[in-house]
Amino acid sequence: MDTMLSVLKQYFGFSDFRPYQKDAIQKIIEKRDCLVVMATGSGKSLCYQVPPLVVRKTGIVVSPLISLMQDQVMALKQRGIKAEYLGSAQKDSTVQRKAEQGQFDILFMTPEKACTVPTSFWSNLLKEGISLFAVDEAHCISEWGHDFRVEYKNLHNLRSVLLDVPFVGLTATATEKVRFDIINSLKLKNPYVLVGSFDRSNLFYGVKPFSRGQSFVDELVQEISKVVSSGSTIIYCTTIKDVEQISKSLAEAGIEAGMYHGQMDKKSREESHRLFVRDELQIMVATIAFGMGIDKPNIRQVIHYGCPKSLECYYQESGRCGRDGIASVCWLYYTRSDFAKGDFYCGDLKTETQKRAVMESLLAAERYCVLATCRRKFLLEHFGEQYPADRCGNCDNCTVSKKERDMSREAFLLMMTCSDYFLQHLVTKYGDHFLRVIQQLSQGLNLSLDGEANLLNNEVRKLSTVSVKNSSKKLTPAKFEAWKMWHEDGLSIQMIANFPGRSAPIKEQTVAEYLLEAAQEGLPFDWSRFCEVIGLTQEIESEIQGAILKVGSKDKLKPIKDELPENVTYQHIKTYLTMQSCGVSKDDIQTQKDSESEIQQVETHCEANISDHSLMEKCDLEMDKVASRPVEFTTKRQKVSDMKEINSTDFKATENSILEWLKHHDEGVSENSKRVFALWLQF
Ligand SMILES: Nc1ncnc2c1ncn2[C@@H]1O[C@H](COP(=O)(O)OP(=O)(O)OP(=O)(O)O)[C@@H](O)[C@H]1O
Numbered sequence: 294m295d296t297m298l299s300v301l302k303q304y305f306g307f308s309d310f311r312p313y314q315k316d317a318i319q320k321i322i323e324k325r326d327c328l329v330v331m332a333t334g335s336g337k338s339l340c341y342q343v344p345p346l347v348v349r350k351t352g353i354v355v356s357p358l359i360s361l362m363q364d365q366v367m368a369l370k371q372r373g374i375k376a377e378y379l380g381s382a383q384k385d386s387t388v389q390r391k392a393e394q395g396q397f398d399i400l401f402m403t404p405e406k407a408c409t410v411p412t413s414f415w416s417n418l419l420k421e422g423i424s425l426f427a428v429d430e431a432h433c434i435s436e437w438g439h440d441f442r443v444e445y446k447n448l449h450n451l452r453s454v455l456l457d458v459p460f461v462g463l464t465a466t467a468t469e470k471v472r473f474d475i476i477n478s479l480k481l482k483n484p485y486v487l488v489g490s491f492d493r494s495n496l497f498y499g500v501k502p503f504s505r506g507q508s509f510v511d512e513l514v515q516e517i518s519k520v521v522s523s524g525s526t527i528i529y530c531t532t533i534k535d536v537e538q539i540s541k542s543l544a545e546a547g548i549e550a551g552m553y554h555g556q557m558d559k560k561s562r563e564e565s566h567r568l569f570v571r572d573e574l575q576i577m578v579a580t581i582a583f584g585m586g587i588d589k590p591n592i593r594q595v596i597h598y599g600c601p602k603s604l605e606c607y608y609q610e611s612g613r614c615g616r617d618g619i620a621s622v623c624w625l626y627y628t629r630s631d632f633a634k635g636d637f638y639c640g641d642l643k644t645e646t647q648k649r650a651v652m653e654s655l656l657a658a659e660r661y662c663v664l665a666t667c668r669r670k671f672l673l674e675h676f677g678e679q680y681p682a683d684r685c686g687n688c689d690n691c692t693v694s695k696k697e698r699d700m701s702r703e704a705f706l707l708m709m710t711c712s713d714y715f716l717q718h719l720v721t722k723y724g725d726h727f728l729r730v731i732q733q734l735s736q737g738l739n740l741s742l743d744g745e746a747n748l749l750n751n752e753v754r755k756l757s758t759v760s761v762k763n764s765s766k767k768l769t770p771a772k773f774e775a776w777k778m779w780h781e782d783g784l785s786i787q788m789i790a791n792f793p794g795r796s797a798p799i800k801e802q803t804v805a806e807y808l809l810e811a812a813q814e815g816l817p818f819d820w821s822r823f824c825e826v827i828g829l830t831q832e833i834e835s836e837i838q839g840a841i842l843k844v845g846s847k848d849k850l851k852p853i854k855d856e857l858p859e860n861v862t863y864q865h866i867k868t869y870l871t872m873q874s875c876g877v878s879k880d881d882i883q884t885q886k887d888s889e890s891e892i893q894q895v896e897t898h899c900e901a902n903i904s905d906h907s908l909m910e911k912c913d914l915e916m917d918k919v920a921s922r923p924v925e926f927t928t929k930r931q932k933v934s935d936m937k938e939i940n941s942t943d944f945k946a947t948e949n950s951i952l953e954w955l956k957h958h959d960e961g962v963s964e965n966s967k968r969v970f971a972l973w974l975q976f
Pocket residue numbers: 307308309310311314331332333334335336337338339464465585586588590612616
């Protein structure tokens with residue numbers, strides 16, 4: 294114990310361990326496998342940095358990000374600790390040889406490198422002694438984690454090579470499912486599991502909806518100008534375009550700010566990073582490429598200009614704030630289009646589990662944003678930690694008055710039902726009336742505006758009675774319900790598949806099949822919307838037609854599929870055949886181009902949270918492709934028109950009808966008003 298403390302003092306200059314650090318270090322020295330799950334900024338690094346210095350044997354640390362390893366190596370060297378890294382960016386060819394001779398106290402490795410160095414490397418190093426094999430950011434092992442990395446999956450192979458070496462997984466963002474996966478995947482033996490509190494009590498959490506654009510940026514710049522002298526600020530953007538726009542506006546306002554994103558060259562990024570870390574620049578405007586491993590103590594404010602893709606990402610990024618324990622502020626600004634990027638985020642994901650994990654994380658982020666109750670409680674409970682009180686007193690929902698809190702929830706609803714221009718007009722001119730109407734609506738529906746509304750699926754769905762009845766014997770209630778959600782409520786296939794009211798999500802492909810069956814049974818069907826969603830173009834239709842002619846029969850799908858190029862799926866063929874049997878010709882179908890849909894604005898962004906430079910750029914390029922990919926999202930107008938087709942009542946949620954509400958709000962809540970309100974509350 295004395296050696297541990299003297300190492301802590303000698304190398305790190307700290308007088309005492311934080312409680313869990315001592316435990317973890319002790320267990321690692323005793324050669325026990327460990328899983329350390331602790332809050333951002335809680336000091337997990339010391340858990341793997343101290344044991345090698347105590348037992349005087351190399352500690353191996355697997356880390357996902359080269360720049361992060363480089364920073365850590367530099368910081369450790371400055372403390373007189375012999376540290377190095379092995380990975381594609383290592384230019385010094387002697388490092389590997391020195392490493393296997395046990396010349397380093399701590400050796401960082403990328404997961405790829407750890408899995409590909411020759412076995413002789415490990416056997417030589419084992420002769421010198423290995424104190425631990427740590428896997429930092431261990432959530433990357435799990436398909437349920439927010440940044441699954443397939444290379445992490447292979448690390449367990451080293452278990453049979455590194456016999457008698459304690460394996461240690463460390464992460465700040467692991468739900469119970471992810472913890473379970475880490476233990477299994479790394480084959481941890483009787484691990485000592487340390488799960489600390491995720492609470493960062495010095496951080497204030499606030500969320501606001503916003504309209505992306507110059508006028509909001511101008512407001513933001515004004516706000517920043519007020520706090521620029523009180524500490525550092527990071528502004529996280531979801532796109533490079535936003536980074537550039539905000540940086541430009543800050544510069545025009547005479548505020549010096551650094552910029553960091555994946556399209557900048559390495560040197561400029563390093564320079565930006567260096568200036569920020571050394572307090573030569575107080576503001577950093579960055580994509581999520583800047584984040585992991587940023588351990589600057591005095592960041593007083595983290596602002597998100599757009600919602601991240603998961604609550605875990607948000608926790609990580611906001612976790613850069615207030616690492617010195619001093620009160621600091623995290624504001625998240627979101628638009629509803631942030632939550633419609635699920636298809637993109639699922640992009641190239643291979644397994645259903647990964648896709649489901651991404652959708653769940655995005656939904657959690659959305660719920661966090663529209664929440665009207667304590668944000669800290671929600672955040673902690675997401676990670677499986679019970680928060681003992683209902684209010685933390687340090688988030689926007691716990692510090693504003695009840696009235697104000699309700700207004701923010703309503704403002705969100707307002708945003709969802711109005712165009713930006715109309716919203717502005719309404720709020721300026723009729724704001725109070727409108728809010729009163731929404732309050733009335735919520736009462737009419739017996740809904741709470743305190744954050745429970747999203748969970749009211751069953752009640753709310755009852756309101757969506759339609760004139761179309763399920764008279765088909767073939768169409769099961771589940772299939773009819775899926776059709777109703779799609780056709781009547783305008784929900785996307787993705788939303789239907791993951792509908793919160795369902796006991797378990799179903800596959801999107803299954804939903805698509807349900808819908809085709811409904812169409813076949815003669816229910817009203819928007820073929821152009823469906824074809825657009827599944828990417829069935831006229832060109833593909835012609836190809837399928839040709840393939841059927843060639844095969845000479847349409848009884849079996851496989852021979853038809855075999856005649857077609859890879860990009861034509863079974864789904865395309867099935868849809869084509871269903872359309873034929875319904876008597877729908879391709880001329881009846883016009884590809885719907887929804888220029889209004891905000892999802893189309895998905896811009897070049899997405900530097901994967903954990904990625905190296907090349908990966909980031911690949912990701913940026915991929916985002917370019919998104920605009921041309923068939924994306925499913927239903928705008929309010931589509932939804933209204935869809936509903937109108939089958940409703941006997943004249944239902945419209947237009948600007949005029951909302952103004953009508955305002956005029957007659959004292960006369961009670963109409964059924965139609967209830968319906969549009971209920972519909973939006975579902976997501
Ligand atoms: N025992 C200690 N006493 C004082 N400060 C400490 C102690 N342990 C760690 N710290 C400091 O706490 C800060 C955060 O530590 P560290 O970077 O290890 O956190 P982390 O848990 O890895 O966070 P993240 O998951 O966000 O990267 C560092 O600046 C570190 O020097």
